[in-house]
């Protein structure tokens with residue numbers, strides 16, 4: 001079942017930046033990520049869904065109801081901002097209670113809901129603290145709890161872990177995935193980190209310069225990048241100019257064989273754990289090949305090797 005349907009939305013700012021003709025659907029319980037470089041329009045889309053950006057044209061529907069005319073506070077969505085946006089003068093309990101009071105929830109029900117949500121995020125012991133007394137990771141947990149407590153129809157997460165250090169960031173990724181599996185909530189997530197997108201998402205929407213380049217599962221986007229931009233953006237990809245076409249292939253999608261399609265001269269070879277990363281030149285173009293450790297003697301600097309490509313992509317050059 002489609003939970004969220006974004007149809008042909010446009011939002012162009014006065015300076016000409018913005019998003020153009022954006023359409024995608026998100027199923028109930030799905031984790032969908034908007035991925036792309038800085039400035040490609042990810043946040044603009046998320047803010048449009050949350051109601052913080054008025055769209056110029058197109059429509060946004062949740063559960064078959066158009067929502068793009070509704071004020072953000074009345075939409076059944078909740079957004080977690082990059083900067084947390086916690087209320088500094090309220091303790092954690094009151095930060096979470098705020099939205100529930102507006103909904104006139106009874107005190108007893110509200111207490112239970114807040115405690116259960118803080119339990120889920122492992123921060124119930126922080127309930128009386130104020131935001132400034134919390135670490136970055138704890139603040140992020142409170143911000144997520146404050147959204148979850150409202151039981152939104154869709155949870156919107158804008159680069160929620162960008163301010164956290166690498167270790168906490170990894171922890172929070174696991175947490176958000178666990179929470180999603182536990183609650184079955186539908187999530188639209190924004191990141192420019194392809195590893196984060198690959199690890200968390202059911203589907204990824206790859207964006208570039210205000211438009212969508214490709215929508216697919218992490219595997220589809222990685223194995224079959226449909227445009228040169230996606231091929232270049234997602235993971236490591238070699239490109240060669242062959243007969244006026246641009247051929248792309250991943251360093252791992254090769255076999256070393258004497259009679260292979262390509263001949264290359266090795267310029268460097270580095271053991272990386274269980275495989276060897278081999279830098280080669282094919283005429284004046286550099287490519288990187290990953291080969292198994294057993295072949296390291298063949299793949300020495302200065303040697304000439306033959307190889308074939310097992311998964312090749314062709315793009316217009």
Ligand SMILES: Nc1ncnc2c1ncn2[C@@H]1O[C@H](COP(=O)(O)OP(=O)(O)OP(=O)(O)O)[C@@H](O)[C@H]1O
Pocket residue numbers: 013014015017018036037038039040041042043044045192
């Ligand atoms: N209120 C605004 N007024 C003018 N231009 C804006 C406004 N908001 C965003 N933009 C521009 O629109 C483009 C898309 O911005 P957006 O914040 O959506 O990108 P993003 O992909 O989320 O980037 P980042 O990863 O850096 O947050 C950018 O060029 C940005 O400068």
